[in-house]
Amino acid sequence: MSLRIVVCVKYVPDATGDRKFADDLTVDRDDVDGLLSELDEYAVEQALQIAEEADDAEVTVLTVGPEDAKDALRKALSMGADKAVHVEDDDLHGSDVMATSLVLAKAIEKTGYDVVIAGMASTDGTMGVLPAILAERLGVPQVTLLSEVKIEDGKVTGRRDGDTASEQLEASLPAVVSVTDQSGEARYPSFKGIMAAKKKPVESLELDDLDIDADEVGLEGSWTKVDSAAERPARTAGTIVKDEGEGGKQLAEFLASQKFI
Numbered sequence: 001m002s003l004r005i006v007v008c009v010k011y012v013p014d015a016t017g018d019r020k021f022a023d024d025l026t027v028d029r030d031d032v033d034g035l036l037s038e039l040d041e042y043a044v045e046q047a048l049q050i051a052e053e054a055d056d057a058e059v060t061v062l063t064v065g066p067e068d069a070k071d072a073l074r075k076a077l078s079m080g081a082d083k084a085v086h087v088e089d090d091d092l093h094g095s096d097v098m099a100t101s102l103v104l105a106k107a108i109e110k111t112g113y114d115v116v117i118a119g120m121a122s123t124d125g126t127m128g129v130l131p132a133i134l135a136e137r138l139g140v141p142q143v144t145l146l147s148e149v150k151i152e153d154g155k156v157t158g159r160r161d162g163d164t165a166s167e168q169l170e171a172s173l174p175a176v177v178s179v180t181d182q183s184g185e186a187r188y189p190s191f192k193g194i195m196a197a198k199k200k201p202v203e204s205l206e207l208d209d210l211d212i213d214a215d216e217v218g219l220e221g222s223w224t225k226v227d228s229a230a231e232r233p234a235r236t237a238g239t240i241v242k243d244e245g246e247g248g249k250q251l252a253e254f255l256a257s258q259k260f261i
């Protein structure tokens with residue numbers, strides 16, 4: 001039977017652009033360009049490599065996000081994924097990680113899977129917790145933050161590199177995996193891949209299709225709430241320390257005053 005790989009990919013605001021909060025204190029995603037979270041390209045790459053090794057495998061890329069999130073799916077399809085699932089619904093607006101993970105879990109169950117692969121963190125939220133919450137929701141093992149991953153004989157094995165040691169991890173399938181930016185360079189989409197992606201299927205799902213009530217997601221269904229937000233103050237001119245014999249001392253005093261030392 002075909003190995004079913006689902007890759008979670010997030011469409012994120014371009015970090016090089018100005019980002020603002022909307023009136024309801026959610027991130028304003030309408031007025032900024034977005035793209036496939038760079039760290040999720042590593043997840044797509046590992047999924048493609050696993051699929052290439054397997055006799056028979058299918059890679060589905062999945063996103064929860066607004067209309068424009070299709071761009072992230074297209075990029076993953078042009079890298080080589082087989083099909084895509086896009087969960088889009090106005091009621092998702094303001095969903096935090098708990099609500100987002102609920103939607104992803106239901107969509108993954110509906111799609112069918114043997115392994116779910118996620119990135120180590122998104123480049124906007126950067127919480128790095130979604131894969132663990134997802135595994136809990138799906139009731140399957142989690143093997144997270146892998147720099148090397150292999151799937152063989154119904155098991156996922158991999159290496160997690162820490163500051164002082166590397167761990168070798170193993171879990172039986174189905175499982176949730178997350179991979180780091182050390183797992184291997186992500187491929188660039190080829191021209192052929194970009195053309196082929198235009199014809200690959202993209203399934204659109206709404207909350208109703210996943211049996212999720214509107215009050216389980218969105219601002220109302222979220223477990224976290226932003227109470228206030230303020231714009232970062234404009235940069236001020238830096239402090240220049242002139243060394244006239246006392247430079248080192250002045251530098252140390254400055255760092256201490258800023259609580260750096």
Ligand SMILES: Cc1cc2nc3c(=O)[nH]c(=O)nc-3n(C[C@H](O)[C@H](O)[C@H](O)COP(=O)(O)OP(=O)(O)OC[C@H]3O[C@@H](n4cnc5c(N)ncnc54)[C@H](O)[C@@H]3O)c2cc1C
Pocket residue numbers: 008009010011025026027029037039040043062063064065066092093094095096097098100104117118119120121122124125126127128129130131224
């Ligand atoms: C349109 C939109 C509006 C949102 N509004 C809010 C809001 O108002 N308040 C709020 O707290 N959160 C909001 N979120 C949710 C938030 O942006 C994250 O998706 C979620 O909280 C996960 O946190 P993270 O990005 O830190 O994920 P991490 O835990 O850092 O992500 C790890 C991995 O999980 C996967 N992943 C994460 N998010 C998604 C996704 N959406 N689709 C597919 N895979 C994913 C990726 O593989 C990623 O590499 C919104 C999301 C979207 C798309």
